[in-house]
Amino acid sequence: MSLTSILFIVFVVIVGIQLIYYSTFLFSFAIQRAETKLKKHISLSVIICAKNEAENLEKNLPFVLKQDYKNFEVVLVNDSSSDETLEVMKRFEAESDNIKIVDVKSNEAFWGNKKYALTLGIKASSNDFLVFTDADCKPNSNNWLAQISSKFSNQKAIVLGYGAYSKKKYSILNAIIRFETIITALQYFSYAKLGLPYMGVGRNMAYRKELFFNNNGFNGHMAIKSGDDDLFINEAANAKNTEICVTKESFTISEPKKTFKDWILQKRRHVSTASFYKTKHKILLGMCYISQLLFWVFGVTLIIFGYNIQWVLALIVLRFVIQLLCFGFTAKKLDDVNLIFFAPFLELFLVTTQLSIFIANLISTPKHWK
Structure with missing residues (x-):
């Protein structure tokens, strides 16, 4: 031959x-249709961990605070920022009665580790149902929290949402980023539907605080700098406790990287994290x-x-x-x-x-x- x-x-x-x-x-x-059935509002804690994100908080936090949702708090975690992030947080706190600030000081043992800052934010939260997003993310609608929370139930303790990137005309990099985001979402949503959830994105996901502490939080991979979102989901998610939410109102929108260098560095972190997934x-x-x-x-x-x-x-x-x-x-x-x-x-x-x-x-x- x-x-x-x-x-x-x-x-x-x-x-x-x-x-x-x-x-x-x-x-x-x-080809599955997205369900839009809403349920009674449950108490939520929205957790946003920010490091040098003063400008993004100014721009995006108002859209979180304007959510058409009865009972939610916003936990803002300042991860040792060197810009005006903390000042911006305090300004919003003075104007709103549902903001809680966690100011994380530099810690030599956990320097550069988002998981440490997030853990402090989770501990400070008042509610059992936690919703996570980033400072550079904007909810796609005022019903973002209503859509995400509707997927929780007595059995479903994890909700995986979609974090889209804004569209830029005549940008090859933007097209590549959006394409890669759709392909990644296709995979992790499909595997979740097949009973094999393996990751979520920190731009738009939710889980119960009880689940977090029952799984010892990030302890199993605290030494790994990245993976606060996908490694925890890979560890804690299973066929019975995970649901997806893909209605357009439930999306968050982020600003994509503007240079190939920054995007490559971001993807290198993601790829390095995937090596710690289950076999x-x-x-x-x-x-x-x-x-x-x-x-x-x-x-x-x-x-x-x-x-x-x-x-x-x-x-x-x-x-x-x-x-x-x-x-x-x-x-x-x-x-x-x-x-x-x-x-x-x-x-x-x-x-x-x-x-x-x-x-x-x-x-x-x-x-x-x-």
Whole structure:
């Protein structure tokens, strides 16, 4: 058997794996309708941990305080900021009766560790139901808290929301960031629907304080600077206690990174954190990424050699049709359909970038959350 024949057989297997993944994602999440059933308001504590975020707090905190929700407090955690973050927090506190400030001083043992600051914020919160977002995030509507809280129940102690990024015209970086955000959301929402929740995003998620302390908080990974959101979910979430919330009113909107350098550093932190996931999640995510990478490598190689070109092109087209259906339904649900026709090119860039990030992280790992 020739080398090209072997490459073709492997390519068929790879395409098969990709089709299984995208078909599973398609039917588990992409085409499912988002539920909008609201329940009686429960007492909430919104926790925002900020480090040098004075400008973002000025801009976004009013949208949190304007939520159409009866009973909630906002716990603002100042993580040893060097700008006017604390002053801005105190100004809002003077104007509102539902703000609580936690001022975290520099601690040599926990320097640069967001988890330490968040833990102090969680301890200071008054309510059992906690909602997390970031200072650079703005709720997509005044019903954000109502939508997120509606997913809690006696059984559901974790709610995974969607943190979108604002759209910028004529920006390749912005398109890449939004594409990567949709693909990531497609994965973690799909796995949660399949009973295998593995991560959430700190820009928009919620869980019970009781669950946090029953799982010893961040103790299992406190030494790891990143992962206050996804590592805790990976540790505490299961098929019975996790729900998702993907109505448009429940989204948060963040400002994306403005330079490739800042975005790459952010992604390096995320990739380094994923290495601490449970083994089953690492295997599933690894197979998905490796099959995606090899799809491009083997597909391009076979086209260059001109081997079974009709079958190779047919398999490539079939895979892209299923992928675009899956991505398209997801993008529509997540209110970002403009990227659909650019998906193949954005995927190729993202796959190669992730490979370079993985190699860079083998050499050195990012140390601090900000």
